[in-house]
Amino acid sequence: MSESKPEAQTISEAKEKIGQVIPTPPAPTARASAQSLKERLQWGEPGLTIIDARDRDSFLQERITGAMLIDDVKNLPESREIYIYGDNDKVAEEAANNLRREGFESVSQILGGLAGWKAIEGATEGRES
Numbered sequence: 001m002s003e004s005k006p007e008a009q010t011i012s013e014a015k016e017k018i019g020q021v022i023p024t025p026p027a028p029t030a031r032a033s034a035q036s037l038k039e040r041l042q043w044g045e046p047g048l049t050i051i052d053a054r055d056r057d058s059f060l061q062e063r064i065t066g067a068m069l070i071d072d073v074k075n076l077p078e079s080r081e082i083y084i085y086g087d088n089d090k091v092a093e094e095a096a097n098n099l100r101r102e103g104f105e106s107v108s109q110i111l112g113g114l115a116g117w118k119a120i121e122g123a124t125e126g127r128e129s
Contacts, residue, residue: 049080051073
């Protein structure tokens with residue numbers, strides 16, 4: 001006759017096995033490649049926002065699918081995970097630093113901006129898409 005394991009131990013072992021089988025997405029960093037953002041989106045994580053730090057005309061012309069203009073960031077909770085890009089990496093870095101100073105806790109600069117995103121065949125929208 002075999003002894004049954006306590007229920008709590010069985011549950012604990014099951015959770016450990018699931019954790020080994022189901023991978024988790026990479027954690028956000030201050031600087032992120034376009035590829036790492038694409039991987040996060042493929043996880044289907046709704047808890048992140050992509051911010052475009054370029055001017056409105058550039059934004060309307062073409063942007064990363066789902067991105068919003070930086071002007072609209074004031075409506076987001078400070079705990080929201082943000083990925084930001086601009087005309088170049090310097091502009092994106094300055095915008096990211098400004099958001100951090102405003103209290104946003106998790107801001108990642110997308111290295112390479114829109115060009116980097118398009119280079120990995122990331123989806124875009126706008127007039128040119």
